Amino acid sequence: MLEFAILGLLHQSPMHGYELRKQLSEVLGGLRSISYGSLYPALKRMHAAGLISTDEPDPRALLPADAPPLTGRRGKVVYTITAEGKERFHELVGQTGPEAYDDGGLFGVRLAFFRHTEADVRLRILEGRRRTVERQREGLRASLARTRERVDRYTLELQRHGLESVDREVRWLSELIETERRQSVAEEPPPGPRPSAPPPP
Amino acid sequence: MLEFAILGLLHQSPMHGYELRKQLSEVLGGLRSISYGSLYPALKRMHAAGLISTDEPDPRALLPADAPPLTGRRGKVVYTITAEGKERFHELVGQTGPEAYDDGGLFGVRLAFFRHTEADVRLRILEGRRRTVERQREGLRASLARTRERVDRYTLELQRHGLESVDREVRWLSELIETERRQSVAEEPPPGPRPSAPPPP
DNA sequence: TCTCGATGTATCGTCTCGATACATCGGGAC
DNA sequence: GTCCCGATGTATCGAGACGATACATCGAGA
Numbered sequence: 001m002l003e004f005a006i007l008g009l010l011h012q013s014p015m016h017g018y019e020l021r022k023q024l025s026e027v028l029g030g031l032r033s034i035s036y037g038s039l040y041p042a043l044k045r046m047h048a049a050g051l052i053s054t055d056e057p058d059p060r061a062l063l064p065a066d067a068p069p070l071t072g073r074r075g076k077v078v079y080t081i082t083a084e085g086k087e088r089f090h091e092l093v094g095q096t097g098p099e100a101y102d103d104g105g106l107f108g109v110r111l112a113f114f115r116h117t118e119a120d121v122r123l124r125i126l127e128g129r130r131r132t133v134e135r136q137r138e139g140l141r142a143s144l145a146r147t148r149e150r151v152d153r154y155t156l157e158l159q160r161h162g163l164e165s166v167d168r169e170v171r172w173l174s175e176l177i178e179t180e181r182r183q184s185v186a187e188e189p190p191p192g193p194r195p196s197a198p199p200p201p
Numbered sequence: 202m203l204e205f206a207i208l209g210l211l212h213q214s215p216m217h218g219y220e221l222r223k224q225l226s227e228v229l230g231g232l233r234s235i236s237y238g239s240l241y242p243a244l245k246r247m248h249a250a251g252l253i254s255t256d257e258p259d260p261r262a263l264l265p266a267d268a269p270p271l272t273g274r275r276g277k278v279v280y281t282i283t284a285e286g287k288e289r290f291h292e293l294v295g296q297t298g299p300e301a302y303d304d305g306g307l308f309g310v311r312l313a314f315f316r317h318t319e320a321d322v323r324l325r326i327l328e329g330r331r332r333t334v335e336r337q338r339e340g341l342r343a344s345l346a347r348t349r350e351r352v353d354r355y356t357l358e359l360q361r362h363g364l365e366s367v368d369r370e371v372r373w374l375s376e377l378i379e380t381e382r383r384q385s386v387a388e389e390p391p392p393g394p395r396p397s398a399p400p401p402p
Numbered sequence: 403t404c405t406c407g408a409t410g411t412a413t414c415g416t417c418t419c420g421a422t423a424c425a426t427c428g429g430g431a432c
Numbered sequence: 433g434t435c436c437c438g439a440t441g442t443a444t445c446g447a448g449a450c451g452a453t454a455c456a457t458c459g460a461g462a
Contacts, residue, residue, distance in 0.1 A: 002449090018410050027356060029363040030344040031337070038449050040412060076410065114355040136232070143231040154315040155228060161373050162230040165366060172362050203418095219441050239418050241443060277441065409457080418449080426440080432433100 001106040002034065002042045003051075007089040008113040010052060010081040017043060017077065027112045032105070043079060051085035054078065093117050101129035119184050126180060130173040137166045202307040203235065203243045204252075208290040209314040211253060211282040218244060218278065228313045233306070244280060252286035255279065294318050302330035320385050327381060331374040338367045 009015060009023050017039055025033030046052045055078040081089070093116055101107045107129050114122055140163045148156070210216060210224050218240055226234030247253045256279040282290070294317055302308045308330050315323055341364045349357070 016410070017412090018408095026344055026348060029356075029359040030341045031363050031367075035450050035452095036412070037414085037451070041448075108359060111359055112356050115353045140231045143227055147227060152316045155230075155313050157373075157377065158230040158309060158312050161370075162232050165369070166232075168366070168369070169362075172358075176358065217441070218443090219439095236419050236421095237443070238420070238445085242417080403462100405462085406460090408459090411456085412454085414451105414453085416450085419447090420445105422445085423443085425442085428437105428439085430437090431435085 001103070001109055002038060003046060004089070004092050004106070004113075005034075005109045006042060006046065006079075007051065007081060007085055007092070008109070008116070010079055011086065011089055011116070014055075014078050014080040017079070020079070028105075028108055029112075046085070047079075050082060051088055052079045053082050055080065089116075094121060096121055096124040096128065098128065098132075100125050102132055119180070119187070123177065123180050123184065126173055126177045130170060130177065133166055133169050133173065137163065137170060140166060202304065202310055203239060204247060205290070205293050205307065205314075206235075206310045207243065207247065207280075208252065208282060208286055208293070209310070209317070211280055212287065212290055212317070215256075215279050215281040218280070221280070229306075229309055230313075247286070248280075252283060252289055253280045254283050256281070290317075295322060297322055297325040297329065299329065299333075301326050303333050320381070324378065324381050324385065327374055327378045331371060331378065334367055334370050334374065338364065338371060341367060 005024055005027065006020065009020055009027070015023070017036075020043075021034055021036070021039055024039075028034075043052065047054060093113065099106070100110055107125070110117070110125055117125075140159065144156075144159050144163060147159070151159075206225055206228065207221065210221055210228070216224070218237075222235060222237070222240055225240075229235075244253065248255060294314065300307070301311055308326070311318070311326055318326075341360065345357075345360050345364060348360070352360075
């Protein structure tokens with residue numbers, strides 16, 4: 001998830017880690033934000049994988065491994081996406097399997113970068129997410145019906161509120177899908193019955 | 202959080218790990234459930250701390266550390282809360298500081314065990330949670346106002362939906378608080394102006 | 403001048419998760 | 433009867449996320 005988000009942000013312009021973090025929490029809908037303990041290791045991994053490059057070669061690479069922690073003068077590092085990174089991003093952007101929407105966090109990031117996503121992929125992701133959340137809703141409903149008599153008022157309230165939230169999310173997704181469909185028929189008049197292929201696993 | 206939930210469940214009756222997990226996801230409102238990778242280490246920690254006891258002494262304790270993984274016959278383990286564990290639970294149940302409500306997960310567990318919680322503590326936790334969520338809401342509002350013009354339709358939708366969710370949570374909490382207040386005045390007629398003490402840090 | 407908050411990079415220990423392995427048991431298919 | 437499957441049940445592994453923390457720079461205002 002972090003990898004996708006970082007590539008997406010750097011796709012727009014090079015950035016510092018700090019700036020990356022700020023943009024990230026804004027893009028994520030303002031609720032969850034990423035910690036440095038996740039961000040910097042992720043950047044390191046991606047740098048090692050060749051997906052991003054830094055403007056400043058690491059001075060410690062020349063020093064012995066047991067050198068002191070290099071106090072003083074710690075330079076800013078600007079991260080830039082590489083050609084490989086762009087390729088990777090477009091590969092990820094095309095994925096429509098369950099991994100794209102089963103996790104709410106990743107789905108949020110996918111949505112935030114929908115402007116880089118093909119219309120049919122957008123639709124498949126939204127529909128997949130709706131299926132996932134609908135399944136959650138059914139589970140919740142069953143649980144509520146099963147335990148209704150056995151649990152106290154507070155647990156009941158918790159379950160009721162959870163169910164309502166999930167319900168609202170389904171409706172929200174349905175509206176997005178509706179809008180998406182209207183737009184797609186407006187742009188591209190259908191040449192016949194659509195042979196909608198099932199998403200790859 | 203796990204510690205609190207486990208103590209709360211075992212407070213009612215002894216249980217297997219498996220049963221614990223099922224009850225846990227039901228109590229948590231059916232949405233998030235705990236994985237074994239969290240549950241068993243937590244049980245081990247709590248056993249080491251003397252908060253819970255097992256009905257079956259670990260046979261591997263007698264074997265050398267490098268013995269083979271003990272294939273075959275792995276007995277069921279029933280966990281029981283100890284006197285120390287009950288003490289710890291009542292200690293935790295009385296906490297009203299930010300640690301009780303800043304994290305949504307822990308707050309959910311606290312709510313699920315409200316029947317073991319004093320009325321004034323319940324009220325303080327609900328009000329604390331509302332303050333926390335209200336702060337989140339203000340942050341979200343500010344973010345939305347700030348980025349309104351600069352982001353695309355999808356990000357906007359994400360933020361809008363997030364804001365609505367937080368808003369609904371505030372209203373839900375307000376209803377719970379309202380109910381709680383009505384109940385408390387019904388049970389205990391106030392003997393004068395209430396000297397509401399600030400919660401300890 | 404002094405301090406404070408924003409900007410900025412980085413690591414540590416602790417915890418959590420998803421995946422997986424392995425074992426037992428009851429019940430339905432055949 | 434037996435064979436297989438899903439529920440029950442205990443347990444560990446590696447990847448990685450998190451909160452806390454350390455350290456450094458810089459501009460604004462007391």
